[in-house]
Amino acid sequence: MVNDTSGSVHTGLSMSELAPNGTLSPHVHSYEEGFYILAGRAIVSIENRSYLLGPGDFGALKVGTPHAWRNAGGEPVRWLQMAAPQPKPAGQGRDTFFLKDGSIPTDATPLDPANVQGHLLGHFDVGQIPRGDEGRMTGGLQGVFLKWMIDEKLGARHHRMLFIEYQPGVSIGLHDHTFEESYFILSGEVEATLDDRTYLAKPGNVLWTGVGCVHAFANVGKAPVRWLETFSPQPPAENVFRFAAEWEQRAQELEGH
Incomplete structure (x- = not known):
């Protein structure tokens, strides 16, 4: 929605959606990523811990943090995503790297903002x-x-x-x-x-x-x-x-x- 084609040099704003049963394999970015869940539910794995997230849950993933997504419901899960520094334009170098032999858990407990073990997560609606x-x-x-x-x-x-x-x-x-x-x-x-x-x-x-x-x-x-x-x-x-x-x-x- 906002990237270099918009004239921006600092912002990478996008809308992400995973269909039911959809997954996004474990990976890392060379940029920081923030997200706010708008609809649906997802299991989000961050390093060695997984959380069940839903509407109003948000988080930030520091540069180089391994993470993965799995749709945990019968409807699409949709979230607003912000990347900074801005991801590189297509064809100008890599900034996303997928882990070898990565897996995504099939269950997780709902987010408790008071117990995130140092991960950058919260809730507001x-x-x-x-x-x-x-x-x-x-x-x-x-x-x-x-x-x-x-x-x-x-x-x-x-x-x-x-x-x-x-x-x-x-x-x-x-x-x-x-x-x-x-x-x-x-x-x-x-x-x-x-x-x-x-x-x-x-x-x-x-x-x-x-x-x-x-x-x-x-x-x-x-x-x-x-x-x-x-x-x-x-x-x-x-x-x-x-x-x-x-x-x-x-x-x-x-x-x-």
């Missing part, structure tokens, strides 16, 4: 969004709920993945970043302005902003809008946002206009 103002951002972003899922605290080193909700009427002004972002709309609608062009994004739509792309978002509908968002590379410790309005105001103060 819409039912965990707090009511009222609890857990919501304040100041200029009131009405925004943000849940960090994959980040430095979890143990990822090349990307972040987060869950965002904007209540009706909520917006964020024009700004840009030193990193790329991608957005996969889960529910609701959002008006997105990207470098002076405006789009109405709906469930299943994907947006992407490159470094320096000036963008803004507004929930112009009557229902909350929710999406999964990725950052790559990970943001700096300071000056994560550069808001156009703030710098215009500062310019006026400095230049005496």
Whole structure:
């Protein structure tokens, strides 16, 4: 969905699906991989341990970590997948390597986020969004709920993945970043302005902003809008946002206009 053909140099965003009885043999990547399960159930083997994962479960696989997938149900399992650094374009070198004589277990226990033995796994779904103002951002972003899922605290080193909700009427002004972002709309609608062009994004739509792309978002509908968002590379410790309005105001103060 987002790769070098999109103009990106840092993001590898894709949708993966395994049919019933489908498997993905044990392998490793020379990039970090994050995932969020949208539908279905899968047995995911990471190194020497296996987990039964379902909707709302997420994880990050560090560079070089052996892993494998098996569909564990009667319906397709589908997940959003993020790779960083960006996988190499076709024909420009290998970055995925399959293990010799690898096997995938046929059963596993459901994920317990409190018992993952150092693996980078967790769970978050819409039912965990707090009511009222609890857990919501304040100041200029009131009405925004943000849940960090994959980040430095979890143990990822090349990307972040987060869950965002904007209540009706909520917006964020024009700004840009030193990193790329991608957005996969889960529910609701959002008006997105990207470098002076405006789009109405709906469930299943994907947006992407490159470094320096000036963008803004507004929930112009009557229902909350929710999406999964990725950052790559990970943001700096300071000056994560550069808001156009703030710098215009500062310019006026400095230049005496």
